Amino acid sequence: MSDIDMPDFASTSLVSALADMAPMRRADGVWRSAWRRFRRDGVGMVSLAIVAAYALLIACTGSGLVARHWQDEVGVPDARPSFVGPAAAPPPGVALPAAAAASAEVDISDVDPLAPRYAEWDARAAQYHAQVRPIAATLPFGGDRLGRDVLSKALKGTQISVSVGVLAAIVATLIGAALGALAGFFGGHVGDLVEWAYNVLTAVPEILLFFAFAAVFGRGISTLVLIMGLTGWTGQYRQVRAEFIKHARREYVLAAEAIGAGAGARMFRHILPNVSHVILARMSLLVVNFIKAEVILSYLGLGVATNQVSWGTMLAESQSELILGHWWQLAAATIAMALFVTAFSLMADAWRDALDPRLRGLR
Amino acid sequence: MFAYLLRRLWQMIPTLLGVVLLVFFLFRKFGMDPAQTLASLDATPREIAEIRQQLGLDEPWWWQLGLFIKGIVTFDWGRSWATHETIAHLMATRLPATLTVTLPILILDTLIAIPIALGLAYVRGSLTDRAIMVGTTVALSVSFLVYVIVGQYVFGFQLGWFPVQGWSDSTWTNLVVYAPLPVLLAVLVGLSPQTRLYRSYFLDELGHDYVRTARAKGLTEPAVLFRHVLRNALIPILTNVGLALPGILIGSFLIEVYFSIPGIGREVLLAVNRSDYPVIQAVTIYVAMLTMLANLAVDLSYRAVDPRVMLR
Numbered sequence: 001m002s003d004i005d006m007p008d009f010a011s012t013s014l015v016s017a018l019a020d021m022a023p024m025r026r027a028d029g030v031w032r033s034a035w036r037r038f039r040r041d042g043v044g045m046v047s048l049a050i051v052a053a054y055a056l057l058i059a060c061t062g063s064g065l066v067a068r069h070w071q072d073e074v075g076v077p078d079a080r081p082s083f084v085g086p087a088a089a090p091p092p093g094v095a096l097p098a099a100a101a102a103s104a105e106v107d108i109s110d111v112d113p114l115a116p117r118y119a120e121w122d123a124r125a126a127q128y129h130a131q132v133r134p135i136a137a138t139l140p141f142g143g144d145r146l147g148r149d150v151l152s153k154a155l156k157g158t159q160i161s162v163s164v165g166v167l168a169a170i171v172a173t174l175i176g177a178a179l180g181a182l183a184g185f186f187g188g189h190v191g192d193l194v195e196w197a198y199n200v201l202t203a204v205p206e207i208l209l210f211f212a213f214a215a216v217f218g219r220g221i222s223t224l225v226l227i228m229g230l231t232g233w234t235g236q237y238r239q240v241r242a243e244f245i246k247h248a249r250r251e252y253v254l255a256a257e258a259i260g261a262g263a264g265a266r267m268f269r270h271i272l273p274n275v276s277h278v279i280l281a282r283m284s285l286l287v288v289n290f291i292k293a294e295v296i297l298s299y300l301g302l303g304v305a306t307n308q309v310s311w312g313t314m315l316a317e318s319q320s321e322l323i324l325g326h327w328w329q330l331a332a333a334t335i336a337m338a339l340f341v342t343a344f345s346l347m348a349d350a351w352r353d354a355l356d357p358r359l360r361g362l363r
Numbered sequence: 364m365f366a367y368l369l370r371r372l373w374q375m376i377p378t379l380l381g382v383v384l385l386v387f388f389l390f391r392k393f394g395m396d397p398a399q400t401l402a403s404l405d406a407t408p409r410e411i412a413e414i415r416q417q418l419g420l421d422e423p424w425w426w427q428l429g430l431f432i433k434g435i436v437t438f439d440w441g442r443s444w445a446t447h448e449t450i451a452h453l454m455a456t457r458l459p460a461t462l463t464v465t466l467p468i469l470i471l472d473t474l475i476a477i478p479i480a481l482g483l484a485y486v487r488g489s490l491t492d493r494a495i496m497v498g499t500t501v502a503l504s505v506s507f508l509v510y511v512i513v514g515q516y517v518f519g520f521q522l523g524w525f526p527v528q529g530w531s532d533s534t535w536t537n538l539v540v541y542a543p544l545p546v547l548l549a550v551l552v553g554l555s556p557q558t559r560l561y562r563s564y565f566l567d568e569l570g571h572d573y574v575r576t577a578r579a580k581g582l583t584e585p586a587v588l589f590r591h592v593l594r595n596a597l598i599p600i601l602t603n604v605g606l607a608l609p610g611i612l613i614g615s616f617l618i619e620v621y622f623s624i625p626g627i628g629r630e631v632l633l634a635v636n637r638s639d640y641p642v643i644q645a646v647t648i649y650v651a652m653l654t655m656l657a658n659l660a661v662d663l664s665y666r667a668v669d670p671r672v673m674l675r
Contacts, residue, residue, distance in 0.1 A: 196377060196378065196381060197381070199378040199381070200378055200381030200382050200385055201385075202654070203381075203650075203651035203654045203655055204386075204647055204650065204651055205609070205610060205650055205654075208631065208646075208650065211616075211631065211632060211635045212386070212389055212390070212635065212643070213389070216389055288503075288504075292506055292507070295506040295508050296507065296616075296617055299508050299617070300616065300617070300620060300632065311506070312508075315506060315508045315509060315512065316508075318512065319512050322512060322513075322516050323516070323520065330509070330513070334505060334506070334509050337504065337506060338501065338504045339504075340504075341503070341504035341505075342500055342501050342504040345500050345503070346500060
């Protein structure tokens with residue numbers, strides 16, 4: 001009542017009071033205060049550092065600085081790791097090619113009809129540079145069946161597997177968030193239509209959809225990203241839709257509508273920033289799920305192409321190697337994957353706690 | 364109640380139609396030519412054309428779609444194009460193998476995860492809780508494939524506790540000889556996510572006022588946990604199990620392929636690789652139907668468990 005009696009006085013005093021506080025400290029935004037809470041989380045910071053190290057590594061392999069020659073056969077087949085030492089010498093009956101060449105050093109030039117021309121041939125051969133690539137008996141973390149360096153493969157495979165997981169999660173998030181926003185904000189016929197698509201996709205098991213799409217679109221990284229993105233958006237959609245239904249009726253959105261904000265502005269300028277932490281949390285789950293799915297699909301022959309390397313193809317190869325006692329490829333791929341996925345999950349958990357402190361310790 | 368049931372069943376029709384269209388056009392439009400896949404490598408174009416005609420692939424698309432829908436309505440899917448086995452026979456012979464593996468997995472996972480999760484929720488925040496939670500995070504970060512590869516190597520090959528792989532005609536032999544290793548490994552893999560999930564359900568319940576009331580009126584801790592918290596948390600747990608039910612029909616593809624178990628999952632993978640449309644269509648529709656029915660059953664069970672729930 002009082003502000004109707006003397007509206008002018010009330011508003012001017014408020015304005016002047018605000019003006020007096022001129023160098024006002026802006027309240028921390030959602031992200032800044034979340035970062036402040038995140039920094040206090042020890043586990044979160046350590047996992048952030050590990051994920052950052054992986055990101056750096058992926059940038060290095062992606063630009064060709066590291067592990068560009070992962071396909072080179074640099075070691076003997078199934079070379080053992082250096083810290084284990086080379087394989088036991090072969091039994092005397094089996095002579096190595098080098099040993100055979102050494103034993104053939106007998107001078108037969110007086111009976112050899114080609115002897116006069118050797119010098120000429122040598123001179124001609126000297127014009128060309130022949131590179132003999134040294135074949136190592138051991139490699140830092142062992143070699144695979146073809147003598148390729150397992151460490152390089154693991155580095156390159158990390159790049160492929162993580163990019164597939166992240167890109168597919170981005171595709172799925174874009175689809176799921178866009179559809180969820182539409183269905184949640186407008187409802188009605190638009191909502192019904194999207195809900196129908198959701199019901200159809202969730203009625204078919206995800207892995208069956210993966211198979212169907214993979215059989216249809218073939219193999220390769222882009223295909224893998226596409227099929228996982230096209231089939232994996234449903235969870236994201238469900239959550240974003242629920243959030244949009246909740247927020248669309250909140251006062252701040254109604255206020256935005258009252259000052260003339262259009263539907264698009266309300267959805268993306270007003271509501272989206274308020275639900276972005278939900279979207280990001282779900283997206284981090286998707287990254288982990290897709291990285292795991294890539295492994296299974298590659299094992300079943302529906303994943304990355306045969307001339308590429310990923311954690312999935314490494315594990316698929318290691319099945320037959322393990323029977324022979326060659327454990328290093330399995331170990332390399334498993335450690336690379338477990339370290340990344342653990343760090344990533346813990347980091348995502350810490351972020352979720354920092355963004356929404358009410359949820360701390362729930363999951 | 365009856366009207367609700369009828370409406371829910373009626374609502375399944377558009378969804379099922381969507382699944383039909385998805386499967387139909389996905390494979391017809393983009394898939395490989397089944398005639399090409401079925402014909403021998405040196406088949407002449409004429410032979411391929413004959414196979415196409417035989418399979419009805421020359422007919423217009425609406426005729427083929429009609430045949431598909433007729434199959435759904437009459438439950439007569441015809442025969443597999445690749446093996447000429449009737450679909451009904453194929454399902455009847457492959458399903459037992461799948462269930463022999465998937466049912467024990469589902470039951471054991473649930474029965475083991477519930478007490479662990481309840482215990483963890485009870486001592487939440489303690490060192491035990493935090494250590495096990497970190498342990499589950501690490502366990503979850505290792506691929507299912509690694510568990511299977513290492514598990515088979517260690518338990519089957521090195522220790523010789525189980526046969527490395529195999530299958531027989533006797534259900535009992537399968538259950539006690541060949542299924543235990545795949546089941547053990549799958550339960551190990553499933554335990555971490557389920558424990559985490561159920562722990563969050565229990566934590567949710569422990570925060571409610573009724574728990575404080577129960578303690579205030581002097582109930583013992585076991586009574587609070589088992590009579591109150593467990594019962595209330597069973598609702599989301601049963602939902603979770605109910606939604607996992609359709610999955611047991613096709614089972615774990617990876618387990619079946621890896622351990623050469625002649626189940627539905629392996630059959631579907633073969634069918635996809637051979638463009639064997641009748642098998643793909645039949646399995647997809649069956650699973651879709653089962654998924655929808657499971658959803659309905661879960662909703663109905665809410666009503667049975669919690670009288671406050673109104674079905675509209």
